[in-house]
Amino acid sequence: MTTVVENRDELKQRIQQLLAADLVAVNALLSRQFRNPNMFVQDVASHVSRFQGKQIRPILTLLSAEVFSPDAAARENVHRLAAVVEMIHTATLVHDDVIDDASLRRHVSTVHRRWNTETSVLFGDYLFSKAFHLAATTGDAEACRLIGLATDRTCEGELNQIAARLEQSVSERDYFRVIGGKTGHLFAVSCLLGTRAAGGSMVQQTQMKQFGRRIGLAFQIADDVLDLTASAEKTGKDASNDLCNHRLTLPLIRALKTGSHREQQRLKDLMTSIDANDHARLRDDPLVRQGVESAQATAEHFVRRALGNLESLPPCPARDVLAGIARFSVLRSS
């Protein structure tokens, strides 16, 4: 029997009901990873732990496993793998903040603002290294390989983003290649690792990998919309970070596509401006508003397809919660 999650509060509650003990174990594992005799390393680790968000990637790993009722040994590996995906995600955040020269992350100073670029680069590397090390402690080389493949693709996505910007690309194909790499693959492997560790079949592994990829894409599009439309106060990050870093996201690509040549030029001028007033003007432009709606519709399309992937799973509370996460991934407040 399937029960639909009605709202965001219910989603949170049901995640807690299903995963409370697992999340405690994963977070204990995460904090153990950064107990360090060196006070400086410990300080940076404590600071970075404040960037912690909704932990959507480890929750996906845990839920994907929960569907198959893993035994105690499998559960222990699932906890490790959930911690690994969270650590990799945090590493990318720390490095993204250096790259974007960002000041704030979840209302907290970024590492390179609080300390310096050196500390950010090295601490990000440290997080990556610790993540791969922890993955290897599962004794499962194939899991390590899948994680390595996903992080390869994540880095390629980010490198593609630089290339797209250098070429001033306005193509949707480039945009999807970038977000598929930088977000889709880590979401995909988060689901795949949980399914695999708990004994899901090859078909189920493939379906869950696709589920993860699709909600990753939906999530990233929603994030890009939010970066354009929301205030810094709401996101806890710098306002219009993408615009300031000349990253062209889906709502803007769609806005450019529909406008006349003259309107396109006007929008491009506003996009390349460094003036916050121009960014506000851009946000209020009717073409951009249309672009935002169109991008949101695309995100919803990915959610519907992701829900289709869940049909390969046996009906159970964890599957209902996965469906809830898919549905709410496009309705984000931060």
Place this chain on the structure above:
Amino acid sequence: MTTVVENRDELKQRIQQLLAADLVAVNALLSRQFRNPNMFVQDVASHVSRFQGKQIRPILTLLSAEVFSPDAAARENVHRLAAVVEMIHTATLVHDDVIDDASLRRHVSTVHRRWNTETSVLFGDYLFSKAFHLAATTGDAEACRLIGLATDRTCEGELNQIAARLEQSVSERDYFRVIGGKTGHLFAVSCLLGTRAAGGSMVQQTQMKQFGRRIGLAFQIADDVLDLTASAEKTGKDASNDLCNHRLTLPLIRALKTGSHREQQRLKDLMTSIDANDHARLRDDPLVRQGVESAQATAEHFVRRALGNLESLPPCPARDVLAGIARFSVLRSS
């Protein structure tokens, strides 16, 4: 029977005689890793391949395996592991150049000068990720764990270096903790992985790990001496990189230790100066010259102890070459 390697040219020849086919295989593996449909990624990869030095770390892996005459399957894994340690080393170089804001590496522009900081950070991450991914393709989770542990320690060494600088530490203990982390562990694991993959006993693995660590320390001390005493032309890097980045290395720590309070103050003033003339004055100071000699003696001490570790290995040409590498690690020209 043991034959002593007489000079650097002979060392190079004997490495080629023993490892020519292996080095071709490792370098083919390395270039395959970076064939990429994205021209931008390919461009950065080609540029970074020009940083390639003597490949001491993969050579150590290959020689450590060669001692035990690995079969074809073991040899294939040894090649992968040799490529992995080289990729990890290259990743640390790319990130070090961002951190030091260096312009040159082996007479070639650094990545962040040729492109930008973003590209350096991401390409370094990509190298790390590809390295861990390649390690996992050996199917040997324990090798992945050993590599993860070594890179944890490498990052901790670099983070300790920041901490030592923030505290303006002049202690030898801190210095050795830093270089043990940032150089010793990767050398140690390079030897350990080769010994292990080719079937060396636990005792031999421990001895070879220690051998690697000791020549790593000797190598790093020699490198720190060279950074202080040699010109940019000779090293292919920026002159006095350590001084410019306020890193206190062994020759300077020893110089400070022997001087009177007044002499210490004078040396510290020269060290913290950003004027190249002051750096030249520092290099010519009698106390610093003594510090250089004393540091070199310590490096030689590590070499002697490393040679002792080789006694656990059966006598063979690969062992002789390992001894040669140990001896010449402190007589470096670049």
